[in-house]
Amino acid sequence: MSAQRRLHLNAFLMEAGHHEASWRLPDSNPRADFDLGHWIELARLAESAKFDSLFLADGPAITGTGEFRPPGQLEPLTLLTALSQATSRIGLIATVSSTYNEPYNLARRLASVDHVSGGRAGWNIVTSAGAEEAANFGLDTIPDHAGRYARADEFLRVAKALWDSWESQAVVADKAAGLYADPGRIHRIDHRGAHFTVAGPLNVERPPQGYPLLVQAGSSEDGKDFAARHAEAIFTAHRTYERAADFYRDIKARTAAAGRDPDGVIVLPGIVPYIGSTEREARELAQQFDDLRIPEYGLRQLAAVFETEPSAFALDEPLPAAILARPKLEGSQSRSDLIIELAVREQLTVRQILSRLGGGRGHFEFVGTPEQVAGTITDWFVGGAADGFNIMAPALPSGLATFIEQVLPILRGKGLFREEYEGSTLREHYGLPVPANQFH
Numbered sequence: 001m002s003a004q005r006r007l008h009l010n011a012f013l014m015e016a017g018h019h020e021a022s023w024r025l026p027d028s029n030p031r032a033d034f035d036l037g038h039w040i041e042l043a044r045l046a047e048s049a050k051f052d053s054l055f056l057a058d059g060p061a062i063t064g065t066g067e068f069r070p071p072g073q074l075e076p077l078t079l080l081t082a083l084s085q086a087t088s089r090i091g092l093i094a095t096v097s098s099t100y101n102e103p104y105n106l107a108r109r110l111a112s113v114d115h116v117s118g119g120r121a122g123w124n125i126v127t128s129a130g131a132e133e134a135a136n137f138g139l140d141t142i143p144d145h146a147g148r149y150a151r152a153d154e155f156l157r158v159a160k161a162l163w164d165s166w167e168s169q170a171v172v173a174d175k176a177a178g179l180y181a182d183p184g185r186i187h188r189i190d191h192r193g194a195h196f197t198v199a200g201p202l203n204v205e206r207p208p209q210g211y212p213l214l215v216q217a218g219s220s221e222d223g224k225d226f227a228a229r230h231a232e233a234i235f236t237a238h239r240t241y242e243r244a245a246d247f248y249r250d251i252k253a254r255t256a257a258a259g260r261d262p263d264g265v266i267v268l269p270g271i272v273p274y275i276g277s278t279e280r281e282a283r284e285l286a287q288q289f290d291d292l293r294i295p296e297y298g299l300r301q302l303a304a305v306f307e308t309e310p311s312a313f314a315l316d317e318p319l320p321a322a323i324l325a326r327p328k329l330e331g332s333q334s335r336s337d338l339i340i341e342l343a344v345r346e347q348l349t350v351r352q353i354l355s356r357l358g359g360g361r362g363h364f365e366f367v368g369t370p371e372q373v374a375g376t377i378t379d380w381f382v383g384g385a386a387d388g389f390n391i392m393a394p395a396l397p398s399g400l401a402t403f404i405e406q407v408l409p410i411l412r413g414k415g416l417f418r419e420e421y422e423g424s425t426l427r428e429h430y431g432l433p434v435p436a437n438q439f440h
Contacts, residue, residue, distance in 0.1 A: 007388050008052045008389075009391055010093070010235075010388065010389070016028045016033075017394050022395045023070060039079060047089055052090075052091055053091030056095060059130060076095060077109050081112075084117035104198055122212050149223070161438065165188070166205045185439075210435040217235040219236050233266040234251060241379065264432060269364060270389070271364050272364065273366050275402050289358065289359065298354035298358060299350070302339070315349065316351055319340065326340060378411070
C-alpha cells in the first residue's frame, strides 16, 4: 500500500436511517424526511469527523405507497444548498437523473451549487430505472437500458461543454474601462446530437471545481462502461470481499482502457454497520431492527426490482424459477443480479432474502464490534477491493455517531484516515484535479 494512499469516507444519509424500519425505533424522528434541522445535524456530524463528503439519494417518484415507510424526500440540490450554508468543508453530493432532466438546466443548477458551496458539489449520475418515475414524465414504459445510458453519455458531454463555456479569465470586471467580461472567452457550444440540441454558453461562470465531482452508481455492463468514460467516484454494492475485489479490478481496467488514470476513479462500496461493544450486543442490535420490519413492504420492493407483482413470490419458498433464470430487465440489472447471487449462495427463502435486504437494499451489512468493523474496512481497502466506503448507518443520527466515536479512532490509529481537512473543495478531499477547460 502506498504511503500516500488514504481511505475515503462518504456519509450516505437517508432520513431516519438506511434500515427500512429505522423510523419505528423509540429514539427515531419519524418525520426526519422533511425536517431541515435533522439534515443539518447529520451534515455537521459528518463534517466534524472530517468525512470527505455526504450523499443524498433521490428519484422523481415516491418510494412505495407510503403505507409502511416514509415515501417522500426533499429535492436534493435544494437541500444541499441549505446544507452548504450550515457547513464549510464537507463535500455535498446529490443524485440527479439524466433521463428526466435537460443538460442546460441541470448544468446550471449544479454549477450554482458548486459556487454557493465554495467548490463542494458532486453529482451522482443515475439513469432512473423505475416504472413509477417513467409514468411521472408521460411514459408508459421504462426507457430501455441501453438507450438510457446512450442519453446519459451525450448528456455528460453537453454538460461538460457548458461548464467549460466560460474560460477562467473571462470576467475582467474593469470598472475604469467599463469592461466586465471578454466575449472571446465565453463560448457557444452549438451541440447537435441524437438526444439534445444546445447552443450555449451557460449563464453561470465555470464552477470553482471546473466540473462538480462526477459520481456514478450503476454496476451493469453499460453502467461500468459509462463509469470508465466519465466517473470520478463510483458508489457500488457488494456482499462479499471477492465480488468487491472483482469489480474493483474490472472498473480500474476499463478506466485505463478508456484512456484515463485508474487512480482518478475512487471506488466506494456501501457498508451498513451494526456496532456493539461485543458481538452479542451487535447481533441484538441487528435483531432489534429486523423485528420491526414489515414483510409486505419488503415484498413490494423486491417485486419492483424484478419488474413483477408481489404475488409472484411465496415468502417461505426460494425465488421462483422464472426469476432465477434472470429475465431481461430494463431497470436495475446489477441490483437484481446481486439479489439472485445472494439467494443462491446462501440458499435463502424469500422471507430470508427480505431480512437480508432490509438494512441496505443489497449493500454489505456487517454486524460486529468497532474493532471488527474497522478491521473489515481495512482488509477491503488494503486488499484491493475499495478506495473507501459509503457509510450507511442503519439509524440516523445514532448509527453515524457510533461509527464516528468508536470506529474512526481505530482507523486513524492505523494511519488510514485524516485527522483534519487538508483542502476546501470536494476534489481536494478526493485528491482529484480540476479538469482542463476544452476551450483553452
